[in-house]
Amino acid sequence: MKFLAVHPSCLMYSKIYLRLEPLGLELVAAAVQQGGHEVRLLDLQVDTHAHYFRGLRAWKPDVVAFACNYLANVPEIVDLAKATKALLPDCFVFVGGHSASFIAQEFLAHGGGAIDCILTGEGEAAVLQLLEAVQHDRQALHQVPGLVRRDGQGPPPQFVASLDGLLPARHLLRKRRKYFIGVLDPCASIEFSRGCPWDCTFCSAWTFYGRSYRLKSPERAVEELEQVREPGIFIVDDVAFIQAQHGMAIGEAIARKDIHKEYYLETRGDVLLRNKPVFEFWRSLGLKYMFLGLEAIDEEGLRAFRKRVTLSENFAALAYARSLGITVAVNIIADPSWDRERFEVIRTWCLEIPEIVNISVNTPYPGTETWQTEARQLTSRDYRLFDIQHTVLPTTLPLSTFYDELVKTQRVLNTKHLGWRALRSAASIAARHVLRGQTNFVKMLWEFDSVYNPKLQLADHRWVRVRRVALSVSIPHRFVSSWYVSSPSPFRTVLEAFTSHGSTLSDQS
Numbered sequence: 001m002k003f004l005a006v007h008p009s010c011l012m013y014s015k016i017y018l019r020l021e022p023l024g025l026e027l028v029a030a031a032v033q034q035g036g037h038e039v040r041l042l043d044l045q046v047d048t049h050a051h052y053f054r055g056l057r058a059w060k061p062d063v064v065a066f067a068c069n070y071l072a073n074v075p076e077i078v079d080l081a082k083a084t085k086a087l088l089p090d091c092f093v094f095v096g097g098h099s100a101s102f103i104a105q106e107f108l109a110h111g112g113g114a115i116d117c118i119l120t121g122e123g124e125a126a127v128l129q130l131l132e133a134v135q136h137d138r139q140a141l142h143q144v145p146g147l148v149r150r151d152g153q154g155p156p157p158q159f160v161a162s163l164d165g166l167l168p169a170r171h172l173l174r175k176r177r178k179y180f181i182g183v184l185d186p187c188a189s190i191e192f193s194r195g196c197p198w199d200c201t202f203c204s205a206w207t208f209y210g211r212s213y214r215l216k217s218p219e220r221a222v223e224e225l226e227q228v229r230e231p232g233i234f235i236v237d238d239v240a241f242i243q244a245q246h247g248m249a250i251g252e253a254i255a256r257k258d259i260h261k262e263y264y265l266e267t268r269g270d271v272l273l274r275n276k277p278v279f280e281f282w283r284s285l286g287l288k289y290m291f292l293g294l295e296a297i298d299e300e301g302l303r304a305f306r307k308r309v310t311l312s313e314n315f316a317a318l319a320y321a322r323s324l325g326i327t328v329a330v331n332i333i334a335d336p337s338w339d340r341e342r343f344e345v346i347r348t349w350c351l352e353i354p355e356i357v358n359i360s361v362n363t364p365y366p367g368t369e370t371w372q373t374e375a376r377q378l379t380s381r382d383y384r385l386f387d388i389q390h391t392v393l394p395t396t397l398p399l400s401t402f403y404d405e406l407v408k409t410q411r412v413l414n415t416k417h418l419g420w421r422a423l424r425s426a427a428s429i430a431a432r433h434v435l436r437g438q439t440n441f442v443k444m445l446w447e448f449d450s451v452y453n454p455k456l457q458l459a460d461h462r463w464v465r466v467r468r469v470a471l472s473v474s475i476p477h478r479f480v481s482s483w484y485v486s487s488p489s490p491f492r493t494v495l496e497a498f499t500s501h502g503s504t505l506s507d508q509s
């Protein structure tokens with residue numbers, strides 16, 4: 001069969017700071033290719049809708065599969081699915097990814113028949129069984145693990161047998177030079193582990209992977225790395241190098257093979273402090289950037305997010321990363337309840353430290369605990385506003401003032417790292433990139449004002465009110481009745497844990 005895999009357009013972040021290859025979709029595409037099907041992959045982060053429709057008309061795929069890891073992409077995917085069915089009524093259209101898995105029934109309802117099913121969980125585990133059913137016996141769709149249709153569902157999704165069996169179909173991407181993060185331009189992505197053993201309230205890593213934590217063997221990890229051409233590598237693990245031995249073994253294999261790359265990874269403050277020798281070693285291998293999810297600069301905030309780390313540990317981790325000469329980016333979650341003083345405190349703190357500070361807005365996301373406890377307060381249910389740059393919860397400040405303060409804070413932070421100042425400090429790197437025809441990093445330095453603008457952000461809310469959004473997120477009431485009942489076992493286990501602790505879920509079910 002002819003299989004077209006599609007990643008939706010850029011998010012607000014990916015318009016500036018980073019744009020990454022769709023690794024999950026490449027894994028799904030690789031599995032389909034191994035099954036003997038003809039596969040194409042289109043990434044709308046770097047290609048246009050016009051290109052998509054031209055391809056549909058010319059190639060006439062039998063199956064179109066969309067990746068949906070982010071709620072903000074839901075309306076685009078629904079529109080594309082409807083247009084696809086209008087053009088090719090016999091084409092089988094389905095969606096997978098994190099967000100699709102958590103709102104499967106809602107997604108199907110939005111599609112109004114244009115989306116044939118949602119494949120929840122890890123796509124590469126069941127996609128061939130799905131295609132087999134599509135090709136030979138549609139009745140068998142109901143036996144596909146993780147598959148959700150409007151009239152029923154298959155057994156719970158299964159995990160892939162081993163991460164070692166996976167190799168993403170990187171060769172299917174046409175515009176690989178478009179992927180970057182900061183000065184790592186171009187940059188590829190790689191996965192060394194899956195899942196996370198912690199249980200932060202705002203995060204769904206632990207509900208999606210059912211709290212499992214799996215590792216790729218160091219041999220396979222390095223074999224894969226050797227095949228990557230890009231000089232920059234984004235390690236996509238939720239928390240890198242939780243197990244020191246694993247991180248060390250991969251590092252040693254890289255050193256033995258004399259592989260020279262520059263790396264970006266995300267980890268936790270306590271993991272960094274616990275596994276100092278690993279990070280030190282990786283620094284010598286080319287670890288350039290590190291992202292630490294601090295989330296809050298007060299103990300109360302850390303407790304509320306259930307980060308299970310102390311403020312002093314986080315600050316000690318920052319100091320340690322600094323001492324290694326690694327460029328550190330940290331994240332702070334802005335709460336809609338913040339007043340002017342609170343924003344001012346954050347601005348002052350951020351200016352005192354050399355790190356890049358990213359401010360995101362506290363947003364309940366389906367699949368998280370916060371979704372269960374806070375979704376009833378939502379002020380907007382428009383998917384497009386669930387991008388952590390808008391607020392969907394009530395603000396203490398008037399909405400326009402909240403955005404003024406938010407963007408003012410982000411701008412203050414960005415002047416440290418974007419524009420002429422950044423270009424001066426990274427002039428030789430920028431010049432090298434431009435000479436090689438790589439312009440993603442240099443363009444990024446001036447893009448802030450065109451993307452982040454309080455008036456535009458406010459206008460997005462007005463737009464929603466004026467047009468009455470047909471596609472909106474369902475609050476937990478519906479979410480529970482459809483998603484909980486139809487959800488696979490790891491999700492169920494976690495939700496049951498919430499109910500047994502007397503969360504709002506029990507009032508609703």
Ligand code: B12
Pocket residue numbers: 011012013014018019020021022023024025027028065066067068069070071072094095096097098099102119121122123124127189191203204205236237238365366367386387388
């Ligand atoms: C890189 C990344 C980003 C980048 C995106 C870069 C880009 N597009 O250029 C940035 C930094 C911008 C980003 C932002 C956000 N992210 Co993010 N991000 C990731 C990260 C670290 C890696 C993604 C990846 O490549 N994973 C590896 C691949 C192999 O896994 P995968 O993509 O999930 O694919 C598997 C399945 O999902 C599924 N699948 C995926 N696509 C498809 C398609 C089909 C057809 C099928 C059948 C299956 C399928 O099968 C794949 C293989 O098993 C993940 C964490 C992680 N480790 O996955 C979080 C993650 C995807 N992000 C998440 C979140 C919550 C966000 C934010 C909302 C907030 C935040 N915490 O930063 C914002 C959203 C921004 C917005 N505007 O909406 C969540 C998703 C939760 C959800 N949707 O329920 C994750 C899982 C992190 C987490 N631990 O909670 N993110």
Ligand code: SF4
Pocket residue numbers: 196197198199200203204205206238239268293
């Ligand atoms: S925020 Fe990080 S540490 Fe917390 S559960 Fe998610 S991935 Fe794990």
